[in-house]
Every structure is written in structure tokens, then in C-alpha cells.
Amino acid sequence: MTKFHELPPLAPPQVGSKGGSALIALAGQPNMGKSTLFNLLTGLNQHVGNWPGKTVERREGRFDLKGRLVRIVDLPGAYSLTANSPEEIIAREFILLEKPDLVIAVVSAAHLERSLYLVAELLALGTPLVIGLNMMDVAEREGIRIEPHVLEAALGVPVVPMVAAKAWGVRDLLDVVEEVLAGKRIPTPRPPEIRPDHARVLSEIQTLISSYLAHPYPADWVALKLLEGDSEVTHMIRETLPAEKWERVHEILRAHDDAFLAVASGRYEWIGRMVRAAITRPRVGQIGLTERLDRWAAHPLWGLLLLAGILGLVFWLTFTVGTPLQDWLERAVVGMLAGWASEALAGAPFWIQGLIVDGLIGGVGSVLTFLPVLVIFFAAFALLEDVGYMARAAYVMDNLMHLMGLHGKSFLPLFLGFGCNVPAVMGTRVIDSWPARLLTILIAPLVPCTARMAVVAFIAPAFFGTNAVWVTWGLVLFSLLALVLSGTLLNRLLFKGQRSAFIMEMPLYHLPNLRTIGLLVWQRSLAFVKKAGTAILLMAVLVWLLSYLPNGDLNTSYLARFGHLIGPLGRWMGFDWRLTVALLTSFPAKENAIATLGILFGVSPEAGLTDLLTAAYSPAAALSFLTVTMLFIPCLATVAVIKQEAGSWRWVAVSLALFLVLSFLGGAAVYHLARWVGM
Amino acid sequence: MIASTRLVVPLSEVPPGERAWVHSFHAGRVIENRLASLGFTPGVAVEIVQNYGRGPLIVTVRGTRVALGRGEAAKILVERSEQDDDQIS
Numbered sequence: 039m040t041k042f043h044e045l046p047p048l049a050p051p052q053v054g055s056k057g058g059s060a061l062i063a064l065a066g067q068p069n070m071g072k073s074t075l076f077n078l079l080t081g082l083n084q085h086v087g088n089w090p091g092k093t094v095e096r097r098e099g100r101f102d103l104k105g106r107l108v109r110i111v112d113l114p115g116a117y118s119l120t121a122n123s124p125e126e127i128i129a130r131e132f133i134l135l136e137k138p139d140l141v142i143a144v145v146s147a148a149h150l151e152r153s154l155y156l157v158a159e160l161l162a163l164g165t166p167l168v169i170g171l172n173m174m175d176v177a178e179r180e181g182i183r184i185e186p187h188v189l190e191a192a193l194g195v196p197v198v199p200m201v202a203a204k205a206w207g208v209r210d211l212l213d214v215v216e217e218v219l220a221g222k223r224i225p226t227p228r229p230p231e232i233r234p235d236h237a238r239v240l241s242e243i244q245t246l247i248s249s250y251l252a253h254p255y256p257a258d259w260v261a262l263k264l265l266e267g268d269s270e271v272t273h274m275i276r277e278t279l280p281a282e283k284w285e286r287v288h289e290i291l292r293a294h295d296d297a298f299l300a301v302a303s304g305r306y307e308w309i310g311r312m313v314r315a316a317i318t319r320p321r322v323g324q325i326g327l328t329e330r331l332d333r334w335a336a337h338p339l340w341g342l343l344l345l346a347g348i349l350g351l352v353f354w355l356t357f358t359v360g361t362p363l364q365d366w367l368e369r370a371v372v373g374m375l376a377g378w379a380s381e382a383l384a385g386a387p388f389w390i391q392g393l394i395v396d397g398l399i400g401g402v403g404s405v406l407t408f409l410p411v412l413v414i415f416f417a418a419f420a421l422l423e424d425v426g427y428m429a430r431a432a433y434v435m436d437n438l439m440h441l442m443g444l445h446g447k448s449f450l451p452l453f454l455g456f457g458c459n460v461p462a463v464m465g466t467r468v469i470d471s472w473p474a475r476l477l478t479i480l481i482a483p484l485v486p487c488t489a490r491m492a493v494v495a496f497i498a499p500a501f502f503g504t505n506a507v508w509v510t511w512g513l514v515l516f517s518l519l520a521l522v523l524s525g526t527l528l529n530r531l532l533f534k535g536q537r538s539a540f541i542m543e544m545p546l547y548h549l550p551n552l553r554t555i556g557l558l559v560w561q562r563s564l565a566f567v568k569k570a571g572t573a574i575l576l577m578a579v580l581v582w583l584l585s586y587l588p589n590g591d592l593n594t595s596y597l598a599r600f601g602h603l604i605g606p607l608g609r610w611m612g613f614d615w616r617l618t619v620a621l622l623t624s625f626p627a628k629e630n631a632i633a634t635l636g637i638l639f640g641v642s643p644e645a646g647l648t649d650l651l652t653a654a655y656s657p658a659a660a661l662s663f664l665t666v667t668m669l670f671i672p673c674l675a676t677v678a679v680i681k682q683e684a685g686s687w688r689w690v691a692v693s694l695a696l697f698l699v700l701s702f703l704g705g706a707a708v709y710h711l712a713r714w715v716g717m
Numbered sequence: 718m719i720a721s722t723r724l725v726v727p728l729s730e731v732p733p734g735e736r737a738w739v740h741s742f743h744a745g746r747v748i749e750n751r752l753a754s755l756g757f758t759p760g761v762a763v764e765i766v767q768n769y770g771r772g773p774l775i776v777t778v779r780g781t782r783v784a785l786g787r788g789e790a791a792k793i794l795v796e797r798s799e800q801d802d803d804q805i806s
Contacts, residue, residue: 118754122747151779152756267746298746302753306761306779328782329766338769433784437772445786446773539748540773540786541755 059107060219061136065129065160066144067153068115069426069545071172073097075144075202076112077557086561088685089114089128095467104216111138119159120263121270123470133165134254140218142211144170147177147184147199148546150313151306157193158305161229162259168218168225169197170211175204176546180326182317189316195225203551230308232262236301239294240265246287250278264291266298328426328546335427336544341434348427349453352418356411356457363410372403392586393579401578401626405571408460408675411488413563415454415461420558422450426545428468436540442525443533445540448478452521455485459676463683464562471538477528479684480693483672484521486514489628493667496632500648501660509661517668520700528696566679578626578674585623585634592637597622611666611705612659612713621666626674631667658712665708669701724797728776729790733768737795744792752793755783763795 066072076084080099089096097112113132114125121127133141143160145153160167171186190197196214200207217223232240243261251257263271264287272291276284291297334340376399383391422428432446439445447469455462462482469475486494494513498506584597592598601608601619608618616638624631632647639650651660671677671694681690723738731737739761742752756779757763766782767775773786785793 117751120750120754122750122754149779149781152781155754155756266750268750269746298750299753299758302750303758303760306756306758332766332775332782336767336775338772429784433773433775436784436786539744539751539789540784541748541751541789542784543755544775544782544784546782 059109060139062108062110063113063132063138063141064110064144065113065141065156066115067117067156069543070144070146070153071202072115072144073112074551074554075170076110077553078202078205078208079110092124092128094124094128103212106219116156118155120266121268124472127270133163140166140168140215142168142170142215144172146173147171148173148180148182150184150317151309154309154312155305158230158308161227164256166218166225167195167227168214169195171197171199172202174199175201176548181319183319185316185318189312192312192315194228196223230305233300233304236265236297239290243287243290246283247275247279262301265294266301331547332430335430336433338434341430345431345434356414360411360414364407367410368403368407372399372406375399389586389590393582397579397582401575405567405575409563411458412461412566413559415457416559416562417555419454419465420555421550423468424550424555426547429542429544432542442522443529444474444477444525445538448474451478452482452485455482455487457488459483459485459487459672460566460679463676463679466683473533474538476684476689477525477533479680480528480696481521481525483676483697484517484524486517486668489673490667492629493631494664497660497664500652501657513664513668516665520669520704524696524700581623581626611702612662612709617663621670624667625671628673656717658709658717661712661717662705662709666701666705669697669704671697725794726797727791728763728793728795729774729787731765731768731795731797733765735797736762736764737797738762740794740796742793744789748789756781757793
């Protein structure tokens with residue numbers, strides 16, 4: 039029918055029909071502690087995936103509620119139920135189409151007015167509702183006192199005070215949920231009534247559309263969303279209604295163009311009446327912790343210095359903890375595995391040995407050795423997000439990110455790319471607008487990662503001696519320049535230069551919840567190992583086969599033949615076939631480039647390689663090779679997560695095309711320029 | 718009437734520490750809806766927490782801190798009381 043019905047059905051109810059089981063949805067605005075509650079209820083008993091056809095994370099879990107099996111779905115954080123973002127569409131579609139037995143709305147006692155806005159919309163949907171009044175402790179600290187019973191009486195649905203971060207009040211919440219599910223307690227919701235001046239318009243629209251509506255959508259709700267200018271609902275009705283009826287609806291809507299403001303104001307007036315009696319002591323004019331911290335953290339200068347300090351600390355951790363751990367894994371674990379395998383396969387044909395030891399175990403090794411650095415980055419990212427600092431980092435970086443049509447939220451994921459491009463691409467999940475997120479995913483691989491820097495660190499000193507430092511800095515700056523240019527260009531081409539609006543809540547600072555952080559690190563790492571891991575393994579084996587077949591010698595392998603074949607392209611950049619092959623084998627892991635050159639030049643001790651390289655290539659060719667290494671298609675792990683995060687091969691293709699063109703042009707330009715100045 | 722003693726200016730031009738009242742905004746339906754759901758409705762009081770004259774700013778609306786890009790803030794018209802004569806150009 040229409041776009042509305044295109045969503046495939048969500049996971050089928052595996053727990054059988056109702057009776058012994060129930061489906062609960064967890065709804066709430068961002069920063070309300072919804073995920074903390076979800077983690078508390080389900081523990082590790084949860085499944086993380088994506089919503090069908092969307093790139094929004096879908097979390098589902100189950101728990102036992104007094105003998106009743108409860109399936110609980112954590113709806114994405116949404117400020118309202120109007121089609122402003124994928125999150126908001128997903129949340130309302132789930133409630134309308136899946137008809138959960140109960141919706142738990144998590145609201146914050148510290149932001150009661152604003153968080154009841156979503157409740158106003160949920161009540162209008164007529165879904166059974168229980169309200170978890172979270173963050174009672176934060177409200178107390180801010181000097182606000184709330185009477186939950188008064189709020190409950192005003193709203194007509196159960197209101198349970200709680201502090202999810204301390205697991206306080208969660209038992210009470212579950213008791214109430216159980217009572218409602220068992221029919222022992224029947225909520226009598228009092229949704230906000232429509233203001234008299236709009237009631238007439240609404241009923242007019244309702245009569246026009248009611249006979250054409252598909253079943254799950256209540257006519258009064260659709261009429262209200264039309265009046266609010268909801269793009270999805272408007273589209274659906276335009277497709278469904280006969281032309282002349284739509285013309286009349288459209289006319290009414292045009293005459294009430296600003297009705298959405300009246301509807302929003304109406305909801306806030308209703309909220310005002312609800313909270314007036316319930317809040318016995320309003321926020322006093324005291325200066326809270328958040329305000330004091332923000333004087334530094336959000337200051338245009340001190341904020342930047344603080345950010346630099348925090349990021350420096352993350353890098354320091356990576357190098358003092360992550361890198362040694364990585365080395366150890368590579369030597370001890372992967373080396374040991376390879377040793378065992380060689381022994382066990384001593385009698386097997388040589389190619390089986392090679393396939394398993396070099397291909398398979400090498401592949402496992404590269405997945406495994408990624409992990410320590412990834413875990414550190416994921417943990418740092420989750421911690422900064424959880425305490426509320428992420429919003430401040432985005433705020434102070436907003437100005438600089440403007441250049442690329444991005445805003446502050448893209449900065450941290452990009453910065454993570456200096457360590458490794460994988461967490462950078464995965465970290466783009468913090469960006470709420472899809473075009474901005476996609477753009478960030480596409481340009482993230484241009485941030486020079488440590489593996490590329492390792493290649494630079496080997497080759498630059500060999501060719502440029504004491505000037506290697508300047509060459510290295512130049513290459514980094516060149517990459518970042520390429521990043522800014524491609525960002526600006528892609529933004530023009532793909533998104534017509536529009537910039538996503540920067541409207542972001544600055545959450546209150548609070549102590550980190552280790553459970554939330556731990557679960558996030560666990561889930562992200564698992565996702566990487568499961569999804570990216572398999573892809574990396576397959577490709578590592580494939581590249582090994584290509585470099586081995588047909589007769590076991592890299593110099594005459596299919597890969598080498600391919601290198602010869604595209605040699606003319608390489609010559610533009612000053613490459614011979616060996617440099618081309620080295621570049622191609624850097625696809626599974628960037629460091630491979632050096633190992634391949636080692637094999638091709640037939641040296642055993644690595645020190646000899648630098649002499650052989652300097653004898654074989656001009657500094658111009660070396661500089662060009664380094665430039666291409668910086669700009670070339672990212673490593674396999676990064677490509678795998680680009681597919682995972684962007685959700686389609688189309689964007690992977692765009693990304694690969696971008697880097698192929700960019701690296702070729704960059705390499706050719708640098709080579710010819712370097713020749714011209716006499717290098 | 719109080720309205721006659723108030724000036725309508727873009728939110729981006731209100732200095733920090735001052736309070737203003739939302740008058741209207743025209744920023745495209747999606748952004749308008751987002752602003753409305755965050756609590757920006759006509760008549761609501763907005764307190765300007767941070768505004769350095771360039772870059773994004775922080776305001777408090779209905780008890781929540783919200784960061785706004787300068788472009789977005791420029792599209793929100795607010796009423797200031799006239800006794801504050803320290804207008805910024």
C-alpha cells in the first residue's frame with residue numbers, strides 16, 4: 039500500500055500467544071535512563087540488532103516476571119511521536135502495529151515538563167501505559183520535589199518513582215507492571231484534550247479521511263498528525279485518499295499552516311496543569327553542578343583544551359595498555375596457534391599448511407589483535423557518553439565541523455579514527471541525523487590510523503632521513519586536507535550542501551554506570567568479532583590464495599600477474615609492479631605492505647629491506663607510495679564495518695570508488711610534483 | 718500592555734544571563750517540530766546560558782539545557798524587555 043506498510047513485520051512473537059507471556063515496549067526521550075532500566079531488567083539476556091530496513095539499533099530482551107515470560111523491546115529514544123527522525127517513526131510504528139501489551143514510559147523527574155511531552159503523545163495512542171518516574175535522586179539534588187501520587191491521579195496511569203542507576207524502585211515498577219498485565223489494575227488515562235479552536239478543524243478532517251484509513255491507525259490520531267504537518271502521515275493520506283478528498287484536506291491544512299505550534303502549545307499547557315500540583319517544590323535558582331562544570335567544559339577555549347587533554351589521555355592509554363597487549367596477542371597467542379598448526383600439519387601438503395597457518399590463522403590473528411585497541415576506544419567512548427561529556431565535546435567542536443557541512447557530533451567518531459578506523463565508523467552511531475552520519479562514515483577512513491602510520495614510520499626514515507618527521511607531518515596534514523575537501527564535496531554532491539540542524543540537549547552530568555558501559559563495550563566488541571570477523575577471515579584467506587596460486591610463489595602468483603596487468607596505472611604514480619602488489623596486499627591489514635615488499639625483494643632481515651628499497655626507488659616514488667597508502671581504500675575490517683553501519687553495499691561501493699579515485703589522483707599529483715622539484 | 722515595551726530580536730542576539738520569551742520561528746517543518754517538542758513554544762521563557770557572539774549557544778528552556786547552532790538560534794525570534802539597553806549590534 040503506502041510507505042507506512044512497507045516495514046516488514048518485526049521479530050515474530052517467539053514466546054507463543056498471550057497468557058503465559060507478554061510483550062512490553064520501553065519508551066522514552068533520550069537521556070532519561072531508559073537503557074539503564076533495560077539493562078537492569080534483561081542483563082546479558084538481550085539481543086542487539088538493527089530495526090528492519092533502518093540503521094537504528096534495536097534491542098530486545100526477555101526476563102521472568104513472577105512466572106510470566108516477558109519479551110521487552112527497547113524503543114529508540116524519541117522526543118515526540120512526529121516523523122522528525124527514524125527513531126520517532128520506529129517508536130510509533132512499533133506501538134501501533136505490534137500492539138504491545140504494555141508500554142513503560144521512562145520520564146525524568148529532573149526534566150518532568152519536557153519528558154511528559156512524549157507521555158502526552160503516548161496517552162493519545164490509547165496504549166496501556168505505566169510511567170517510570172526516573173532520576174528522583176537527580177531531581178532531589180537539583181532541589182525539585184515531586185509527589186508521584188498526585189501525578190498519578192492527574193494522568194490516570196500508574197506512576198512509579200525510581201532511580202534506575204541504583205536499581206531503586208525497579209521492584210515496585212515490576213509489581214505495578216505485573217498488576218496491569220494481570221488485569222488487577224486498570225489504568226484510566228486522561229489524554230490531553232484538543233483545544234476548542236482546533237476541535238472543529240480536527241473533526242472536519244476526521245470525517246473526510248475516516249472511511250479510507252487502514253486498520254491500525256486511529257482516525258483522530260491521523261487527523262492530529264496531519265494538522266501537525268507530519269511528513270509520513272501526510273504522504274500516507276495523500277496516497278490513500280481519492281484526489282478530490284485529498285484536495286479538500288489539503289486546503290484545510292493550508293489554512294491552518296501553523297497549527298502544529300498550537301498543538302505543541304496545547305500539550306505543554308496540559309503538562310503544566312499535570313505538574314502544577316505534583317511538583318511541591320520547584321527548581322530553585324541555585325547553580326547546579328552541571329552549570330559549574332559547563333563554565334569550563336563548554337567554554338570556547340578551556341573546553342577545547344579540556345577536550346584535547348581527555349583525548350590525549352585516551353591515546354596514552356591505547357599506547358601504554360593497548361599496543362603492548364596487541365603485541366603480546368600477536369606473538370604469544372597467534373604465534374602459538376601457528377606453531378601448533380604447523381606441527382599438526384607437518385605431514386599435510388604444503389598448500390594446506392600455508393592456507394591454514396598463513397591464511398586462516400593470520401586472519402584470526404588480525405581480528406584478535408584489533409580487539410585490545412577497540413575495547414579501549416569503545417570503553418572511553420561509552421564512558422564519555424554516559425557521564426554526559428559527549429554533548430560538550432560536540433558543542434565545542436561545532437564551529438570547526440561546520441566547514442564540512444557537519445556539526446559537532448561528528449568530531450569524536452572521526453577523532454577515534456587516529457587510533458583505528460573501525461571504532462570511528464562504529465562510533466558514528468552517536469550522530470542522530472542520517473545524512474550527517476553517512477557523510478561521517480564515508481570520510482572517516484581518511485583519518486590516518488596507527489597501522490598506516492606504521493607503514494609511514496618504516497619507509498619515511500629510509501628515504502628522507504632527518505626530514506622524515508616533516509614528511510610524516512605533511513602526510514597527516516595532506517590526509518586531513520583530503521578529508522575536509524571530500525567532506526565538503528560529498529556534502530554538495532550527495533546532500534546538496536544542506537547542513538543538518540544542530541539542536542542538541544545538554545544532559546545533566548552524572549556518575550558513570552559501569553553496568554551500562556560494560557554492556558556497551560561487550561556488545562560492540564561482539565558485533566565486531568561476529569560480523570567483521572567473518573568477512574576479514576574470508577578475505578584474508580582469499581588474498582592469501584591469490585598470492586600463493588598457482589605455483590606457490592608470490593613473484594608469479596595471480597596477484598603478481600594482476601599487479602603487472604594494472605602496471606600502467608601504477609606507473610602514473612611512479613610504481614613498479616612490486617609496489618602495486620604491496621599496495622593490494624595491504625587490503626587485509628595495512629601493515630602487510632611492508633611484509634609483502636620483504637617477500638618480493640627476497641630479503642630475510644628487515645634492515646636489508648630499506649637498503650634495497652632506496653636502491654630501487656626514487657624519493658618521489660616513495661613519497662607517492664606513502665601518499666597512496668594514506669588515501670587508499672581502508673583495510674578490510676573498516677570496509678566490513680562500513681557495510682554493517684551504512685547498511686548497504688551501495689555505500690560501500692561509493693566509499694571504495696572515492697578512495698580509489700582519490701588515492702590515484704593524489705599519488706599521481708604528488709609523484710609528478712616531486713619529480714618536477716627534482717626529487 | 719507589556720508587549721509594547723518589548724523588542725523582537727533573534728535569539729542569537731540575546732546576551733548570556735538574560736531571559737527572553739519565544740515569539741515565533743520559521744525554520745522548516747522538521748526543525749520547527751523538533752524545537753516545539755523540546756519545549757520551544759510561543760510565550761515560553763528562555764534563559765541564555767552561554768553566547769559568545771559566535772559559534773553555537775546554550776539556552777535553558779523548561780528546565781532543560783539545549784545547545785543550538787547559531788544558524789538555528791538566528792531563526793528563533795524572541796521578545797526581550799526594553800529596559801536592558803545593552804543591545805549587541
